Amino acid sequence: xxxxxxxxxxxxxxxxxxxxxxxxxxxxxxxxxxxxxxxxxxxxxxxxxxxxxxxxxxxxxxxxxxxxxxxxxxxxxxxxxxxxxxxxxxxxxxxxxxxxxxxxxxxxxxxxxxxxxxxxxxxxxxxxxxxxxxxxxxxxxxxxxxxxxxxxxxxxxxxxxxxxxxxxxxxxxxxxxxxxxxxxxxxxxxxxxxxxxxxxxxxxxxxxxxxxxxxxxxxxxxxxxxxxxxxxxxxxxxxxxxxxxxxxxxxxxxxxxxxxxxxxxxxxxxxxxxxxxxxxxxxxxxxxxxxxxxxxxxxxxxxxxxxxxxxxxxxxxxxxxxxxxxxxxxxxxxxxxxxxxxxxxxxxxxxxxxxxxxxxxxxxxxxxxxxxxxxxxxxxxxxxxxxxxxxxxxxxxxxxxxxxxxxxxxxxxxxxxxxxxxxxxxxxxxxxxxxxxxxxxxxxxxxxxxxxxxxxxxxxxxxxxxxxxxxxxxxxxxxxxxxxxxxxxxxxxxxxxxxxxxxxxxxxxxxxxxxxxxxxxxxxxxxxxxxxxxxxxxxxxxxxxxxxxxxxxxxxxxxxxxxxxxx
Amino acid sequence: xxxxxxxxxxxxxxxxxxxxxxxxxxxxxxxxxxxxxxxxxxxxxxxxxxxxxxxxxxxxxxxxxxxxxxxxxxxxxxxxxxxxxxxxxxxxxxxxxxxxxxxxxxxxxxxxxxxxxxxxxxxxxxxxxxxxxxxxxxxxxxxxxxxxxxxxxxxxxxxxxxxxxxxxxxxxxxxxxxxxxxxxxxxxxxxxxxxxxxxxxxxxxxxxxxxxxxxxxxxxxxxxxxxxxxxxxxxxxxxxxxxxxxxx
Numbered sequence: 001x002x003x004x005x006x007x008x009x010x011x012x013x014x015x016x017x018x019x020x021x022x023x024x025x026x027x028x029x030x031x032x033x034x035x036x037x038x039x040x041x042x043x044x045x046x047x048x049x050x051x052x053x054x055x056x057x058x059x060x061x062x063x064x065x066x067x068x069x070x071x072x073x074x075x076x077x078x079x080x081x082x083x084x085x086x087x088x089x090x091x092x093x094x095x096x097x098x099x100x101x102x103x104x105x106x107x108x109x110x111x112x113x114x115x116x117x118x119x120x121x122x123x124x125x126x127x128x129x130x131x132x133x134x135x136x137x138x139x140x141x142x143x144x145x146x147x148x149x150x151x152x153x154x155x156x157x158x159x160x161x162x163x164x165x166x167x168x169x170x171x172x173x174x175x176x177x178x179x180x181x182x183x184x185x186x187x188x189x190x191x192x193x194x195x196x197x198x199x200x201x202x203x204x205x206x207x208x209x210x211x212x213x214x215x216x217x218x219x220x221x222x223x224x225x226x227x228x229x230x231x232x233x234x235x236x237x238x239x240x241x242x243x244x245x246x247x248x249x250x251x252x253x254x255x256x257x258x259x260x261x262x263x264x265x266x267x268x269x270x271x272x273x274x275x276x277x278x279x280x281x282x283x284x285x286x287x288x289x290x291x292x293x294x295x296x297x298x299x300x301x302x303x304x305x306x307x308x309x310x311x312x313x314x315x316x317x318x319x320x321x322x323x324x325x326x327x328x329x330x331x332x333x334x335x336x337x338x339x340x341x342x343x344x345x346x347x348x349x350x351x352x353x354x355x356x357x358x359x360x361x362x363x364x365x366x367x368x369x370x371x372x373x374x375x376x377x378x379x380x381x382x383x384x385x386x387x388x389x390x391x392x393x394x395x396x397x398x399x400x401x402x403x404x405x406x407x408x409x410x411x412x413x414x415x416x417x418x419x420x421x422x423x424x425x426x427x428x429x430x431x432x433x434x435x436x437x438x439x440x441x442x443x444x445x446x447x448x449x450x451x452x453x454x455x456x457x458x459x460x461x462x463x464x465x466x467x468x469x470x471x472x473x474x475x476x477x478x479x480x481x482x483x484x485x486x487x488x489x490x491x492x493x494x495x496x497x498x499x500x501x502x503x504x505x506x507x508x509x510x511x512x513x514x515x516x517x518x519x520x521x522x523x524x525x526x527x528x529x530x531x532x533x534x535x536x537x538x539x540x541x542x543x544x545x546x547x548x549x550x551x552x553x554x555x556x557x558x559x560x561x562x563x564x565x566x567x
Numbered sequence: 568x569x570x571x572x573x574x575x576x577x578x579x580x581x582x583x584x585x586x587x588x589x590x591x592x593x594x595x596x597x598x599x600x601x602x603x604x605x606x607x608x609x610x611x612x613x614x615x616x617x618x619x620x621x622x623x624x625x626x627x628x629x630x631x632x633x634x635x636x637x638x639x640x641x642x643x644x645x646x647x648x649x650x651x652x653x654x655x656x657x658x659x660x661x662x663x664x665x666x667x668x669x670x671x672x673x674x675x676x677x678x679x680x681x682x683x684x685x686x687x688x689x690x691x692x693x694x695x696x697x698x699x700x701x702x703x704x705x706x707x708x709x710x711x712x713x714x715x716x717x718x719x720x721x722x723x724x725x726x727x728x729x730x731x732x733x734x735x736x737x738x739x740x741x742x743x744x745x746x747x748x749x750x751x752x753x754x755x756x757x758x759x760x761x762x763x764x765x766x767x768x769x770x771x772x773x774x775x776x777x778x779x780x781x782x783x784x785x786x787x788x789x790x791x792x793x794x795x796x797x798x799x800x801x802x803x804x805x806x807x808x809x810x811x812x813x814x815x
Contacts, residue, residue: 034623034625034631034633035633035676035680037631037632037719038623038626038631038632038633039631040625040631042626042630042631042718043626043630052699052700094700095696095699095700098696098700099690099696099700099701100689100690101690101748101751101753101754103708103711103712103715103751104700104708105705106703106704106707106708108705110704110705111699111702112700128715129712131630131715131716134630134716134718138715139690142688142689142690143689145683145684145688145689146687146689176669178584205626205627205631206610206625206626238602239602239627239628241628296601297601297602319630322629322785323628323629326647327628327629327647436614436615438614438615480618481617481618481619482618482619484584484619486582486584486669486670487582487669487670487671487673488619488621489613489621489622490613490619
């Protein structure tokens with residue numbers, strides 16, 4: 001058994017930020033299923049929002065204005081106190097990252113450069129070309145090397161151990177060592193990222209299974225607002241690799257097969273820089289109404305950067321150009337980029353407050369796996385990198401408070417019993433039935449993309465729900481080829497699949513029950529936002545029968561009364 | 568691809584937990600579809616043919632650096648290589664050289680990370696930061712651009728002929744990382760900090776065969792950093808000589 005004061009699961013921005021803050025005072029273990037530098041934070045492109053007022057057009061920008069934009073973008077489902085906290089912390093954490101070496105792009109006056117992003121009233125998205133996640137993650141990893149954070153790369157979380165009230169640690173699979181280990185900890189901090197892989201069309205990495213959301217859910221921790229799934233407007237057709245919102249922030253156009261900049265019809269003022277939910281619905285409508293192009297890889301509209309010119313593309317969007325050359329063989333300097341919307345981000349997640357605390361004492365969550373909620377029904381571009389770093393930092397403060405004078409001792413017998421149970425499960429999988437994990441996963445992903453997408457209806461959601469019941473039934477017959485614990489990716493996939501089925505169930509049920517349209521959750525059969533009935537968070541808890549129990553909680557509204565969203 | 572609809576993949580298999588079984592090639596036939604990358608083929612083999620096949624992958628967009636390997640003799644990220652780009656139906660996959668194989672295409676990256684840590688890969692400041700950002704001009708920022716773009720995939724490490732004969736050599740990626748900080752206008756590291764690469768295990772170990780440039784999927788040129796660091800070290804030596812002379 002391993003022991004740490006603080007067990008952090010996830011080596012992306014949120015986990016690393018918490019680790020570097022806690023490692024001077026406490027014995028911290030940072031467990032990550034890939035090497036921390038491979039975490040999906042690395043793929044973030046466009047930038048991180050902070051009201052630094054560096055841009056000539058943003059001299060009177062303030063954290064308060066940033067908060068308003070975020071709340072309006074969230075379609076008023078975000079908790080306004082938490083949003084204000086995040087936006088007030090934003091300049092501090094951005095300067096901190098800069099002081100630790102983050103190579104942001106610069107303005108002529110030597111300050112951090114900023115660009116406009118969707119739904120923002122001012123250009124406040126700080127960036128480093130189009131590799132902002134890459135430089136932020138490298139900087140925090142470098143900081144963790146400097147601070148000598150104890151990291152455990154390629155350890156996969158399999159279970160969270162609680163006694164109902166208090167968290168005792170987690171069970172991990174050591175992929176290289178080839179063993180299942182229990183990790184006892186006074187505080188456990190999840191920063192495991194999103195669940196893009198439950199969708200067929202997603203911009204996410206192959207590691208973003210959402211298992212880190214399903215694990216605490218199975219241990220009794222509630223999930224919040226899971227039906228709110230962000231579809232990014234611009235993913236490359238075929239691979240669905242992200243084409244940053246920065247393309248439009250730098251002035252890129254969206255054009256249909258009639259040669260029209262169609263956003264004129266949907267958001268006449270903001271145009272291409274309307275929030276993501278609105279732009280994705282607009283593109284989907286163009287596709288459905290026959291104004292898209294055809295390609296063997298699917299229907300698409302064009303993201304046109306050509307008028308920006310070679311110099312600006314090379315300076316501001318070099319990563320996008322590289323991806324286009326590598327993956328579809330076109331050069332955006334000369335050709336428009338064929339794009340379609342795809343799943344991108346989970347607004348929902350593990351139900352936490354603004355201190356990252358959950359319903360279980362000693363268990364914390366931050367970043368995309370968590371739902372504070374600061375993004376409500378729709379996240380603004382540039383706010384997710386911010387979320388990870390701010391709540392990684394604030395989480396460390398909460399953990400520190402909890403551990404001061406904490407006399408709690410994790411129950412080793414409980415942990416060991418749980419470890420043995422997981423080992424039994426692995427054995428059962430290896431001696432299991434004829435169902436292959438990948439066929440169940442493929443069917444799940446197709447069902448989610450076809451029925452729980454940008455536009456939703458009761459019939460489609462009901463269909464998805466019954467499919468998930470069938471898939472759960474099939475999962476009981478799942479089998480894998482080997483029970484070996486070292487480097488057995490098939491085993492990891494099979495174990496994570498169970499969690500993916502669970503969280504998909506919660507997403508679909510929440511979407512079915514929510515009979516309104518708000519932010520990224522759009523019901524064709526209920527096309528209005530209905531504040532009287534639905535201005536509330538969905539909270540899902542695992543029932544004794546293994547099915548989600550859905551309840552609701554209040555939205556915190558402090559200074560911005562809900563209004564109609566117009567852009 | 569115009570010679571048949573199938574591709575034959577030969578993968579070098581080995582499991583360090585079963586050392587009595589020698590490394591050997593296993594072959595897999597996969598049907599070609601448009602846009603098929605080496606990584607997508609590997610995923611399909613693991614799903615549909617052989618669940619025990621081991622390889623690393625994550626972002627599938629050539630930014631996370633997980634999936635470096637040898638593809639028909641050339642080191643690259645498996646996610647960005649199109650299966651149809653070779654003009655042959657047979658593709659051979661081998662693990663990254665210069666590192667111990669754990670299983671199949673998964674290598675032990677520990678030596679690579681040890682070298683990375685050796686160069687103190689973090690910004691060093693003498694004084695606490697100001698209330699706002701440290702000023703840096705766009706030109707100063709651009710000076711470190713190519714090195715800041717490194718994704719630490721170890722393609723260069725696998726391609727390096729010096730590392731093949733001398734595992735103590737710090738390698739191209741670590742030296743590029745060191746130069747990234749030495750060139751950063753905000754970094755205060757004392758000049759003496761680069762002394763620990765001032766030998767044959769450091770910058771003088773490089774034979775300038777330049778395989779690392781070809782191998783890099785992100786257009787980083789590690790030899791530029793090695794030349795830069797060598798110049799820096801020579802300057803330091805000359806300064807020291809003059810100081811000694813002055814004392815005499």
